[in-house]
Amino acid sequence: MWEYTDKVRDHFLHPRNVGELADANAVGEVGSLACGDALKLFLKINDAGVIEDASFQTFGCASAIASSSVLTELLKGKTVEEARALTNKDIAEYLGGLPKEKMHCSVMGQEALEAALADYLGEKAPAHEPEGELVCKCFGVYEGQIRRAVRENGLTTVEEVTDFTKAGGGCGDCLEKLKAILDDELGRAVPEAPAPEPAPAKALTNLERMRRVTRVMDEEIRPNLKKDGGDIELVDIDGKTVLVSLRGACKGCPVSNVTLTEFVQKRLQELVEPDITVREAGK
Amino acid sequence: MNPVYLDNNATTMVAPEVVEAMLPYLGQWYGNPSSMHSFGGHVGTKLKEARADVAGVLGCAPEEIIFTSCGSESDNTAILSALAANPDKRHLVTTRVEHPAVLSLARHLEEKDYEVTSLGVDEKGRLDLDELARAIRKDTALVSVMYANNETGTIFPIPEIAALCKARGVLFHTDAVQAVGKVDIDLSKLPVDMLALSGHKLHAPKGVGVLYVRRGTPFRPFLIGGHQERGRRAGTENTAGIIALAAAMKLAKANIAAENTRVRALRDRLESGILASVPDTIVNGDTEHRLPNTASIAFKYVEGEAILLMLDQFGICASSGSACTSGSLEPSHVLRAMGVPFTFAHGSIRFSLSRYTSEADVGLVLETLPGVIDTLRRMSPFREDSPPKACMC
Numbered sequence: 001m002w003e004y005t006d007k008v009r010d011h012f013l014h015p016r017n018v019g020e021l022a023d024a025n026a027v028g029e030v031g032s033l034a035c036g037d038a039l040k041l042f043l044k045i046n047d048a049g050v051i052e053d054a055s056f057q058t059f060g061c062a063s064a065i066a067s068s069s070v071l072t073e074l075l076k077g078k079t080v081e082e083a084r085a086l087t088n089k090d091i092a093e094y095l096g097g098l099p100k101e102k103m104h105c106s107v108m109g110q111e112a113l114e115a116a117l118a119d120y121l122g123e124k125a126p127a128h129e130p131e132g133e134l135v136c137k138c139f140g141v142y143e144g145q146i147r148r149a150v151r152e153n154g155l156t157t158v159e160e161v162t163d164f165t166k167a168g169g170g171c172g173d174c175l176e177k178l179k180a181i182l183d184d185e186l187g188r189a190v191p192e193a194p195a196p197e198p199a200p201a202k203a204l205t206n207l208e209r210m211r212r213v214t215r216v217m218d219e220e221i222r223p224n225l226k227k228d229g230g231d232i233e234l235v236d237i238d239g240k241t242v243l244v245s246l247r248g249a250c251k252g253c254p255v256s257n258v259t260l261t262e263f264v265q266k267r268l269q270e271l272v273e274p275d276i277t278v279r280e281a282g283k
Numbered sequence: 284m285n286p287v288y289l290d291n292n293a294t295t296m297v298a299p300e301v302v303e304a305m306l307p308y309l310g311q312w313y314g315n316p317s318s319m320h321s322f323g324g325h326v327g328t329k330l331k332e333a334r335a336d337v338a339g340v341l342g343c344a345p346e347e348i349i350f351t352s353c354g355s356e357s358d359n360t361a362i363l364s365a366l367a368a369n370p371d372k373r374h375l376v377t378t379r380v381e382h383p384a385v386l387s388l389a390r391h392l393e394e395k396d397y398e399v400t401s402l403g404v405d406e407k408g409r410l411d412l413d414e415l416a417r418a419i420r421k422d423t424a425l426v427s428v429m430y431a432n433n434e435t436g437t438i439f440p441i442p443e444i445a446a447l448c449k450a451r452g453v454l455f456h457t458d459a460v461q462a463v464g465k466v467d468i469d470l471s472k473l474p475v476d477m478l479a480l481s482g483h484k485l486h487a488p489k490g491v492g493v494l495y496v497r498r499g500t501p502f503r504p505f506l507i508g509g510h511q512e513r514g515r516r517a518g519t520e521n522t523a524g525i526i527a528l529a530a531a532m533k534l535a536k537a538n539i540a541a542e543n544t545r546v547r548a549l550r551d552r553l554e555s556g557i558l559a560s561v562p563d564t565i566v567n568g569d570t571e572h573r574l575p576n577t578a579s580i581a582f583k584y585v586e587g588e589a590i591l592l593m594l595d596q597f598g599i600c601a602s603s604g605s606a607c608t609s610g611s612l613e614p615s616h617v618l619r620a621m622g623v624p625f626t627f628a629h630g631s632i633r634f635s636l637s638r639y640t641s642e643a644d645v646g647l648v649l650e651t652l653p654g655v656i657d658t659l660r661r662m663s664p665f666r667e668d669s670p671p672k673a674c675m676c
Contacts, residue, residue, distance in 0.1 A: 060589070169613070
């Protein structure tokens with residue numbers, strides 16, 4: 001059982017300002033069904049630049065709902081400038097704290113607010129144009145988001161980065177990268193990243209091919225598909241033909257053929273062998 | 284307030300008859316069963332009776348029963364024993380849907396240079412037995428497959444798997460923690476080599492479990508110390524717990540057919556009632572081969588932890604396979620292995636009933652749940668007319 005404060009329970013069980021706002025002139029949307037939480041924030045900002053009304057729709061756990069509710073309460077009556085200064089810490093503090101594993105819920109609130117303000121000012125929403133490289137492929141977290149969470153919340157460990165941003169909470173492939181970003185932010189020495197293995201020029205043995213295919217599937221392809229609610233299973237490797245079975249959202253998806261040739265096969269050709277082909281098992 | 288307790292796959296109430304059976308051994312009869320004096324000797328006699336009772340319920344010999352502290356200890360002991368007894372065999376076959384007592388140990392063994400084949404399941408959570416047969420190799424030390432899955436209640440074809448392993452000459456262990464008490468198991472007919480069970484899942488207290496080891500199975504102890512359990516598990520016996528476990532197993536066995544029929548009817552009423560009153564809802568798992576007490580139900584567009592906490596306000600206890608409840612960020616490994624779409628996986632709730640579940644309990648859930656789901660769906664930005672962002676596939 002989570003140790004939620006009375007404030008969190010109150011805002012979860014009696015959320016304020018739920019639903020769409022018909023005359024909203026700023027909307028910010030972050031998260032997705034696949035990630036397990038999503039928030040759509042609606043703001044009505046008047047000509048004087050004051051937030052007259054705010055509402056939300058949230059898919060997520062109790063702390064996500066409570067964070068959204070509090071965010072709308074905090075925003076009402078604030079000017080756009082004042083709203084810009086609001087951070088995830090304000091949301092968490094207002095709630096009397098959140099369990100550390102749930103801090104990302106408050107970060108989601110801050111990101112939705114930024115997206116809504118960008119929408120109002122006619123800028124491109126930051127969520128769509130994030131800074132830096134995509135670091136966590138499972139949850140779609142970019143380098144810029146990670147650096148900011150580290151700075152604004154004084155994070156010092158990779159686990160904290162995961163608690164606040166969700167990055168690294170899925171397959172775990174990006175943990176090394178998170179460590180490097182964290183070290184860089186904290187002014188520690190950054191160890192040099194090993195160069196990616198290029199596709200080998202000479203012919204592979206069956207055993208080598210199998211190992212490489214399995215690795216690329218597990219480390220590169222599956223995390224990417226999972227990000228969109230899909231998944232893939234390696235069924236068999238017959239010579240240079242890789243047999244797979246689609247799972248999750250990919251299953252029955254009308255354009256799954258495109259995924260197989262343009263993504264799965266292409267990545268395997270790049271990283272394993274140029275003449276590898278991918279087929280769906282049983283087809 | 285008495286809760287409406289529908290979380291019996293997590294733990295169960297200790298049966299009043301069981302409390303009664305164990306109480307004297309927490310009170311006046313505190314002697315050590317290994318002592319020479321008759322005060323301890325009395326406890327030793329009761330321990331012997333309990334062992335015979337447990338063996339009688341399972342259809343095996345008393346010498347084949349090792350009392351442990353829990354299901355996890357039993358599973359760990361079985362797997363580590365099989366590997367220690369076969370040092371030249373470095374391969375293990377298991378499934379992707381096991382309890383962490385097996386799954387985490389398998390991951391740990393992989394780090395120690397054992398090779399593990401983890402079999403996948405189909406969308407209903409079923410194994411492919413041909414795949415299992417193909418996975419067995421010359422250097423396979425053990426096959427470990429759970430009897431029934433804790434999250435979905437799916438029952439695996441253990442008799443077939445046991446026969447297959449026997450024919451191939453490989454040791455077979457089953458984690459039967461969720462099955463014992465709900466599935467009638469007769470080890471005189473079922474050729475498994477090792478079987479794990481846990482007291483608190485069948486109305487005995489926490490802190491007691493059993494590892495069955497078929498006579499002739501090579502065995503290496505996990506806990507080393509005293510002579511207890513014929514040297515196979517050191518440590519002074521949890522006498523009250525063991526006596527309670529024996530009482531609980533006899534109680535379950537005596538009423539298994541009638542209770543299963545009653546509990547299944549309640550579960551089916553709950554499940555069909557929910558499906559009829561809440562749109563966009565699916566049942567996870569293999570409804571044909573399933574524990575009679577378990578219903579894993581997934582609600583589209585809402586998140587499991589939020590459902591549980593709202594149900595909690597009405598005194599209803601259930602559990603969830605969603606990410607948020609476990610502290611991890613992804614839905615349960617079982618639902619992911621089954622390929623349950625994310626739209627549903629995050630909103631999966633497990634209701635697990637017991638012989639103490641009443642019609643009124645089910646009635647309260649049927650009355651309460653539609654409103655809870657509706658409240659949360661109204662809060663959610665997703666719904667049928669606004670499908671989630673197109674995926675890359």
